[in-house]
Amino acid sequence: MSDTDILIVGGGLSGTMLAVQLLRLPGSRRIRVIEPRSELGRGEAYSATELGHTLNGNAARMSVDPDNPDDLTQWLEQYLASGGWPEAAQQAVPVAELFPPRGIFGLYVQQRLAEAQAVGAHYGSSVEHIRAEVVDVRTGSESVTLQLSDDRVLHGAFAVLATGMFAAARTAQRQSSGLNAAAVDPWDVQAMRRIDPRGRVVIIGSGLTMVDALESLQQAGHRGPIDVYSRHGLLPHVRRQLPAWVDFLALDHTLRSPRQVMRALREQCRQAQAAGIDWQAPLDTVRVHIARLWSQASERQKRQFVRHVRPWWESHHHRSPPQGAALLERLQREGRLHVHAASLQGLEAVAGEPVSVRLRFRGEDRSRVVSAAALINSTGIEYDWRRVARPLPQRLLERGLVQPGPLALGIAADAGGAVVDAGGVVSTRLFAMGPPLRGMWWESTAVTDVALQAKALAARLVL
Ligand SMILES: Cc1cc2nc3c(=O)[nH]c(=O)nc-3n(C[C@H](O)[C@H](O)[C@H](O)COP(=O)(O)OP(=O)(O)OC[C@H]3O[C@@H](n4cnc5c(N)ncnc54)[C@H](O)[C@@H]3O)c2cc1C
The missing domain is CATH 3.50.50.60 (FAD/NAD(P)-binding domain)
Incomplete structure (x- = not known):
């Protein structure tokens, strides 16, 4: 009943x-x-x-009301007016452009x-x-x-x-690599605060969870070296405020296969850059077509996309909020953060070291062991x-x-x-x-x- x-x-x-x-x-x-x-x-x-x-898009892009794209901006205006989130004033941008x-x-x-x-x-x-x-x-x-x-x-x-x-960092997995047992949870603020502030930190995964981890390390006063490892060593691009771009896929229905779409997209990005407009503008017009393109694609095309395009898709499409990107750039400039293309082979026990991992670097046959004061799993979603x-x-x-x-x-x-x-x-x-x-x-x-x-x-x- x-x-x-x-x-x-x-x-x-x-x-x-x-x-x-x-x-x-x-x-x-x-x-x-x-x-x-x-x-x-x-x-x-x-x-x-x-x-x-923060959100990885500004308020103008994150309404939960499909009938009102300004819904979050309007709510945020009221929230700020009532004294909420006073730190927003430091960003000195219109409310719609804030990354809450x-x-x-x-x-x-x-x-x-x-x-x-x-x-x-x-x-x-x-x-x-x-x-x-x-x-x-x-x-x-x-x-x-x-x-x-x-x-x-x-x-x-x-x-x-x-x-x-x-989330991989929080999910018990069948056939676990043991990574989570040894790693600090990137969203456990207290655990992040306990990391030795001068110790080396190794982060596995270079996407947006890694950017969250950098923010928490920063808040915790961490001053030591940070090494980020991911298969391709690709970092998320920073999200910029974009001018509108023509929805080229809506205009040409013959573009269907992933290969055709990618070729046309590259061409649109070239045109945008030649016109002094950001490549992100044409890329973002693709978003509304993704579900249709994906469901039309064959199993083989989907597999090829995941194998060959996914890392680039993730770094270009799932972009970093400006504050996180600025922090990352500063840490790189100061020589504290290094990004490497290497895949995790497993955990190692090394005497005297809090945590050690075996990594195979891209283009190298042999693997190497890297030790650190703390390990962070930012490998994304299972x-x-x-x-x-x-x-x-x-x-x-x-x-x-x-x-x-x-x-x-x-x-x-x-x-x-x-x-x-x-x-x-x-x-x-x-x-x-x-x-x-x-x-x-x-x-x-x-x-x-x-x-x-x-x-x-x-x-x-x-x-
Ligand atoms: C760290 C992080 C940051 C993100 N940032 C952005 C962003 O900036 N912009 C954006 O557009 N998207 C972002 N996303 C994507 C985000 O997942 C979605 O926006 C949205 O949160 C998905 O909501 P959900 O309810 O489906 O999933 P979740 O947020 O994962 O919530 C699912 C809920 O289901 C509950 N649950 C699971 N299993 C059970 C069960 N068996 N019984 C009862 N309850 C259960 C869990 O406790 C959980 O609370 C982010 C995702 C993550 C993980």
Whole structure:
């Protein structure tokens, strides 16, 4: 017997925005969000407490309201006017161009939830936060049953997996390399403060988590050398404020294969640079087409993209906020930070050294051992659910209620987020949104992706 209309598993940005969209729709419904954290709306990304851990896009790009691109800017104007985030004044830019701390973005999401709850109350709708982890799911023809970590059982008409990202630094993995056991959690501010301020720090991974780690080391007063290792040694580019550029993919529908798109994109970037405009402008026009291009691509093309283009895509597309990029540049200029192209082979035990890793440098046959006072895992996100040692992904895969998505990135679903089981049957009861759909859409994690999916899924669930 289901006493709930919609059960949302995970109360980060995805689960919370889905609740917001459901509450705003006419009709009375009971929504329950199952989330072990004490607050909804924060999840992994927006629980950040370090002010230097900012959004990677400015306020103008990070609205959670698909119908109002200025929503975050408007909220932020009020927040600043009420005395919030006084440090913003140091940036001396218009509010729309500020890169807010992720913790403050979490407050914005929470306020939008509170407002939606007031709207929902008029319709007789409610949302309840249940603090627990969902450890198992069963589906029937009329309902879904969730088993919680505290032995409670919940029944609902529909369930949505909004379980988010499994950050490698925080995720217990099957066939673990042991990295996490030896490494400092880059988002554990207290642990980062305990690192020997003069000791060498080795960071594995050179993406945006590494930039977060640099901010925390800076706040902790770290003065020692920092060595960053990643397979290609590529750093995220800095995000600049861009002029508009023509949406060249919208104008030419013959551009479909990744090779054609890449060739046209390079040409557009050349033209932009020749016109004195940033290469980032044409690149950003591609964003709205990514889901279509990815879902049209063959398995082979997707594989080739991931193998050959992904590192460059990540460093060019997932760009660094200006403050983080400036810090990185300064540390390099001072000779304190070095970036190396090398892949981690494993951990080593070296007498007298707090931590040592074996690395194979690009272009070299032999591996070398590097020792440091502290090791930080910034290898990004584990998207392969088969490797995630958490009860829910394992149970869902064991039961065949889900199957891995394309290239084992997240799980498979139809275009509207209904989960596809191991036998290829599309569920009428179980849905997913956000990062678990990475394999379906390639970009399925950013604020704007999540906000759009939440609106579309809410409309589907109330039909
Ligand atoms: C550190 C970091 C920084 C980021 N910065 C940006 C940025 O600047 N701009 C941008 O556009 N995007 C950014 N992202 C992408 C970001 O993931 C999305 O914007 C968004 O946070 C995804 O929300 P989510 O709710 O799907 O995932 P999450 O934030 O991962 O939240 C998922 C929630 O589900 C809960 N959960 C998981 N499993 C269960 C279970 N079995 N039972 C109950 N609850 C469960 C977790 O506790 C968690 O709170 C960032 C991501 C990270 C990790």
